[in-house]
Amino acid sequence: MSLSIRNQLPGTVTSVTPGEVMATVKVRLDAGQEITAAVTLEAVRELGLTPGSAVRALIKSTEVSLATGPVDGLSIRNQLPGTVTDVASGGAMARVKVRVAGGELTSAITGDAVSDLGLSAGSEVVALIKSTEVSLANA
Amino acid sequence: MSLSIRNQLPGTVTSVTPGEVMATVKVRLDAGQEITAAVTLEAVRELGLTPGSAVRALIKSTEVSLATGPVDGLSIRNQLPGTVTDVASGGAMARVKVRVAGGELTSAITGDAVSDLGLSAGSEVVALIKSTEVSLANA
Amino acid sequence: MSLSIRNQLPGTVTSVTPGEVMATVKVRLDAGQEITAAVTLEAVRELGLTPGSAVRALIKSTEVSLATGPVDGLSIRNQLPGTVTDVASGGAMARVKVRVAGGELTSAITGDAVSDLGLSAGSEVVALIKSTEVSLANA
Numbered sequence: 001m002s003l004s005i006r007n008q009l010p011g012t013v014t015s016v017t018p019g020e021v022m023a024t025v026k027v028r029l030d031a032g033q034e035i036t037a038a039v040t041l042e043a044v045r046e047l048g049l050t051p052g053s054a055v056r057a058l059i060k061s062t063e064v065s066l067a068t069g070p071v072d073g074l075s076i077r078n079q080l081p082g083t084v085t086d087v088a089s090g091g092a093m094a095r096v097k098v099r100v101a102g103g104e105l106t107s108a109i110t111g112d113a114v115s116d117l118g119l120s121a122g123s124e125v126v127a128l129i130k131s132t133e134v135s136l137a138n139a
Numbered sequence: 140m141s142l143s144i145r146n147q148l149p150g151t152v153t154s155v156t157p158g159e160v161m162a163t164v165k166v167r168l169d170a171g172q173e174i175t176a177a178v179t180l181e182a183v184r185e186l187g188l189t190p191g192s193a194v195r196a197l198i199k200s201t202e203v204s205l206a207t208g209p210v211d212g213l214s215i216r217n218q219l220p221g222t223v224t225d226v227a228s229g230g231a232m233a234r235v236k237v238r239v240a241g242g243e244l245t246s247a248i249t250g251d252a253v254s255d256l257g258l259s260a261g262s263e264v265v266a267l268i269k270s271t272e273v274s275l276a277n278a
Numbered sequence: 279m280s281l282s283i284r285n286q287l288p289g290t291v292t293s294v295t296p297g298e299v300m301a302t303v304k305v306r307l308d309a310g311q312e313i314t315a316a317v318t319l320e321a322v323r324e325l326g327l328t329p330g331s332a333v334r335a336l337i338k339s340t341e342v343s344l345a346t347g348p349v350d351g352l353s354i355r356n357q358l359p360g361t362v363t364d365v366a367s368g369g370a371m372a373r374v375k376v377r378v379a380g381g382e383l384t385s386a387i388t389g390d391a392v393s394d395l396g397l398s399a400g401s402e403v404v405a406l407i408k409s410t411e412v413s414l415a416n417a
Contacts, residue, residue, distance in 0.1 A: 143325060143415065144321075145320065158368050160367070179282070179384060179386060199410075201316070228298070
């Protein structure tokens with residue numbers, strides 16, 4: 001089976017904080033970074049997620065924002081530093097590849113953003129991903 | 140009122156599970172599939188959602204991922220099987236039409252994903268939609 | 279029609295930049311801020327969006343991130359400064375109300391983010407919204 005979701009990062013669950021309908025799940029990626037996912041409590045139960053569970057964090061490319069440096073004071077939990085390896089521009093949108101520790105991320109952002117940030121191969125960036133945009137799959 | 144949101148699926152609320160700030164709402168689509176939406180509790184109250192409420196599930200096309208088959212062990216609650224009817228490709232993004240029971244979905248994914256999955260008219264796919272990406276409207 | 283989408287900001291289209299499958303639409307909000315929406319080209323056509331069109335920008339609360347100040351060098355196009363008016367916390371998620379020029383935004387973020395940012399009524403914040411997360415409706 002193949003998935004259109006470009007970004008699939010392997011890791012291990014380190015904690016599960018259940019709310020009444022949602023839960024936050026922290027995942028230590030194999031490359032060492034920590035990711036937070038906000039998923040339904042039902043999903044946590046159905047996937048049997050507990051500390052130690054091997055998972056893949058799945059992130060749609062349209063959910064990956066880019067910053068030219070680390071951002072403090074931001075509600076976005078997931079910040080992965082990396083280096084741009086390729087930029088493909090369309091008329092309105094652009095697709096940016098970013099090499100991060102342990103893998104590569106694809107980000108779909110506006111062409112305006114690429115211009116304003118001056119992104120090209122070699123640019124140092126931080127990929128930002130809201131925790132509600134992170135899905136999990138059993139590894 | 141017209142909406143830019145491409146995907147609007149009619150159905151009936153079957154359950155509402157309230158948390159302190161979020162709620163999960165299950166909707167039986169008219170074509171029989173079940174959809175889960177995670178919305179704010181405030182929205183549930185304001186729309187007066189209870190089992191039996193007639194609603195439309197609204198899903199932005201950038202929130203629809205595609206897989207070439209059913210996916211087990213996935214936190215993404217909503218999986219609708221269908222058949223690709225059309226693919227339009229741009230420089231970075233592509234727009235894929237998928238016929239599902241009861242209607243048609245539009246998915247905006249990267250061109251890379253279309254190539255990797257080998258999607259074209261006739262491809263069997265499963266549309267994946269995270270419950271936090273499903274909005275609801277009174278029908 | 280009532281919508282579960284909490285954030286509905288009235289404005290006027292100022293420009294439409296069509297790509298092959300997506301388009302970026304700039305909207306001047308009634309309160310003066312500019313918003314960028316990335317929607318399908320098909321939606322632009324169907325809604326008849328051109329400069330001067332009266333629209334509402336629709337943003338799901340799970341798509342609104344918060345920063346404690348303006349963020350430079352960020353791909354996220356939409357940054358609306360405001361003041362927190364209320365915080366409601368659940369077990370995993372929190373709902374934050376932010377007063378911005380011309381209205382109020384609802385943001386659903388993790389409880390962790392609320393703690394880390396020290397958000398409470400009166401906090402100055404900037405609401406961040408990725409353009410792919412902004413839908414448009416004819417006003």
